[in-house]
Amino acid sequence: MTRGLATRLGAIAVVAGLVVLLGATMTDYHRGLGAHVAIYFIAILGLNILIGYTGQISIGHGAFMAIGGYTTALMSNYHHTNLIATLPLAAAISFVCGIAVGIPALRLSGVYLALATFALAVSVPQLPLKWSKWTGGSNGIRTHTTPTNTWIYTVSWICAGLAFVAAWLLLRGRAGRAFRSIRDSELAAASSGVSLPIYKTLAFGVSAAFAGVAGALFVLVTNGYAQPNEFGVTLSLEILIGAAVAGLGSLYGTIAGALFVGLVPQISTSVPLIGTGHGQDVVFGFIVILIMLALPNGVAGLLGRLDSRFKSAIKSHSAAS
């Protein structure tokens, strides 16, 4: 256990060091990309708490990101609230919305929950269009001040770090055990005294709060604009894919998922065969399918497999000598 903990702390230190180092040396454009990775990291972390640890599927987390994002944009636009101050507010409002979705979700599971949350992802971006007087309709609404890429990079990664610590603390304790027991067997969890309604809605709320913060930062990184298109179904699907690539039920894989979702579409804008512009979706979709076929447990599962193979190799080696 201590060896595992040491490697994990080491890995965290390496990632944190890289983030600081890259932040100091990268160009402004790449800092924007880096901020995107941090934002996906937060959202995927939140979704992983829900899907990976509690076993409830959601294809609608883009909706919670939209709620967080619009909170920030509206507060900043109408009340000139400090941007940092809008982040906890975005988290709180998304948390409440998450609870509100989580309560009806208690009655659903599996494909039915997937369908309901998918519908959520499709319909929430329509709401700003309906009330366009306040939200600017399809043109979107802009924050009062527009932060620089350096600012957003710093803030996003600090938030990502805080989110990671929060998720770790939550999952290692009582709530985390309750979540995992619900995932493994609802019946067993309930008969051991775990309250299903409380912990399942809690998981939804927490996970939505993460998504809300991610959404708020997402608005800031797109020049402070909150637009319905930006929060479309694709965003929800991207986060889901990120969680699958990371490996469900693994906090440490999250960074791989975030890198995948944040960077692969950007890198693959120009593919030799397909040319510029439309290559990203082809490559992205193709890789997603390949990963699901080849790596059922995502990157974290792959690392775990390699690790155990490495250990058994050492064991047989020492046994031979």
Add this chain to the structure above:
Amino acid sequence: MVAIARKTKLSTGASLPVLLGIVAACIFLLVGSLSSTIFAQQTVAGLSQGAIFASLALALVLIYRATEVINFAQGELAMATTYIAYQLTLWGLGYWLAFFLTLVISFVIGLAVYGVLIRPVQHRSVIALVIITVGLFILIDGLVTWKWGADLKFMPAPFGNQVYHAGGVSFSRQDIGVLLVSILSVILLWILFQFTKLGLAMRAAALRPAAASLVGVRVDWMLAVGWGLAATLGAVAGLMTEPYVFLQPSMMQAVLLYAFAAAVLGGLESPAGSVIGGLAIGVFLNLIGQYVGFATSELRLPIAFAVLLVILLFKPTGLFGRRQVRRV
């Protein structure tokens, strides 16, 4: 463990109150149509849109019954096959020749999707299957945008633009044509399932795979044919959607959501239910758009979502589904 018993009977499974409700709704629509021309027009337009939702919903239900997969890429598959039909018409084929050729092509595509993507992971978690179809969603979207571009494309109008007048009510020929084609394809499929040996084998493979294989049914092939038929039905839905919204990569995304709502309304495992659900949602959305001022076009999707959620919460088995028996 979920008991297998829930899928053994093929009867509609509708209870008396549900049947009475449907009859009441039909009478309401009939009386309304007779007393108001606008109502009649909206009802017919709603039925023809609902028929599109119904065919896509039926495609979803076919796949769900056969392989317990919700195919999130169903709408995008339909969209892609519509583009194939468009390409065929560009090459000089007549509309209806292109139509039927496209149905054959989409059948093959459906077979291939099952064989390559779904079969290898069929016994893994719901989440894995959902993500594979989501990946397919993005892949198809990308491929179509790459090949044909994201701008609007136009196909020849299959039914022309005439408008019929009957007693002060005007029906567009397009609405009637779409309604007929969609309903006809659904009926053909029903005949296939109910009265042919192939249909019997497919039902057996979906309901009791192990028993079916013991009596000589090639289960994998039957499931693949199910996927193929679903893709064909999706192609019909796509081609019938095209006259309304024209060709664009996002043309089927809203339709897919309505189809989800329709399938859930019908009870996700009931083919008849999905068709009735599709028609009901089409008519409901059109009438509410006409008569409720608050329900503007931006709210069509949220309203469909609300319908879906209400059904899921209060009658998760839908109008025609049977209660899932859980055995511990």
